[in-house]
Amino acid sequence: MTTLESTRELSPATRPWRRTVRAYVALTKPRIIELLLVTTVPVMFLAQRGIPSLSLIVLTLVGGSLSAGAANTFNMVYDRDIDAQMGRTQNRPLVTGEASARGALIFAFVLTALSTAWLWLLVNPLSAMLSLAAIVLYAVMYTMILKRRTSQNIVWGGIAGCMPTLIGWSAVTNEVGLPAIILFLVIFFWTPPHYWPLSIGFSADYAAAGVPMLPVVKQMTTVARQIVAYSWVMVLTSLALVPVADMGWIYLVAAVASGALFVAEAHRLLAVAKRGETKQSVLKPMRLFHFSITYVTLLFLGVAIDPLLHLPLPGLA
Numbered sequence: 001m002t003t004l005e006s007t008r009e010l011s012p013a014t015r016p017w018r019r020t021v022r023a024y025v026a027l028t029k030p031r032i033i034e035l036l037l038v039t040t041v042p043v044m045f046l047a048q049r050g051i052p053s054l055s056l057i058v059l060t061l062v063g064g065s066l067s068a069g070a071a072n073t074f075n076m077v078y079d080r081d082i083d084a085q086m087g088r089t090q091n092r093p094l095v096t097g098e099a100s101a102r103g104a105l106i107f108a109f110v111l112t113a114l115s116t117a118w119l120w121l122l123v124n125p126l127s128a129m130l131s132l133a134a135i136v137l138y139a140v141m142y143t144m145i146l147k148r149r150t151s152q153n154i155v156w157g158g159i160a161g162c163m164p165t166l167i168g169w170s171a172v173t174n175e176v177g178l179p180a181i182i183l184f185l186v187i188f189f190w191t192p193p194h195y196w197p198l199s200i201g202f203s204a205d206y207a208a209a210g211v212p213m214l215p216v217v218k219q220m221t222t223v224a225r226q227i228v229a230y231s232w233v234m235v236l237t238s239l240a241l242v243p244v245a246d247m248g249w250i251y252l253v254a255a256v257a258s259g260a261l262f263v264a265e266a267h268r269l270l271a272v273a274k275r276g277e278t279k280q281s282v283l284k285p286m287r288l289f290h291f292s293i294t295y296v297t298l299l300f301l302g303v304a305i306d307p308l309l310h311l312p313l314p315g316l317a
Helices: 003-009 017-027 030-040 039-049 054-078 101-122 123-144 154-158 160-174 178-201 201-208 221-237 249-274 283-303
Strands: none
Touching: 003 201, 017 030, 017 054, 017 101, 017 154, 030 054, 030 160, 039 054, 039 154, 039 178, 039 283, 054 101, 054 160, 054 221, 101 123, 101 201, 123 154, 154 160, 154 178, 178 201, 178 221, 178 249, 178 283, 221 249, 249 283
């Protein structure tokens, strides 16, 4: 009997409770939640032009984590068939049998209700509705409608991942301001050059599962050109925050330096693709994927620090 078979034969009654807890935590995709929170707190600092109350930060992060966990769990429930066909996702709880589809679906609805009520009662109704919209966008628009039907799935489906910028701003101000919209757009344009390199690295998996990610259905040069285009628009959009939100030297340096490195890495990928290279060891798409996470961290670190240690730019003081 294989390990996978023995795992699937364990009933909830005989499975150790710690394994069950770990399985349900895994359904929420904690690493993705961490990335979403990186974009929430700095926006709250910017909206406050300082440090918001610790209680508001904690309440917003808890609500946001519950919301993201709900969306990710819905995603795993719906995608469990293709997850079983992909090496990268074969160890997910619904594939191994560590969690049941019915249990996971109930868990997702509970998290949805809990996160919405939490934010509504403890933060404000606007943040709660934005959070609920993010769940619907990811679970329905991306997972159920776009992912298996179009190579542009991650472009429009990625809107859900942009919502934390609006939620963070609304938690402080009870409205959605232009700076938050600009940062929303930064994440929107960041998502394709962040996710497509990952899709290149796992294109065989996506092809086997029948998911039409762009690197599966288009030539590598086409994919790389789109990555470069989105990267440039992303960086230019990030610079629009400077006059709109009266950002200073700290943010400007962070945006320009990290953006320049991002664009340079995107152009490197394009140059290699133009030479006709298709080997992963030569393309090295995961270099851009990993740096894209560093980029967001550095950029939003600048968003958080700039209001605290504001060094005004000439003409904007």
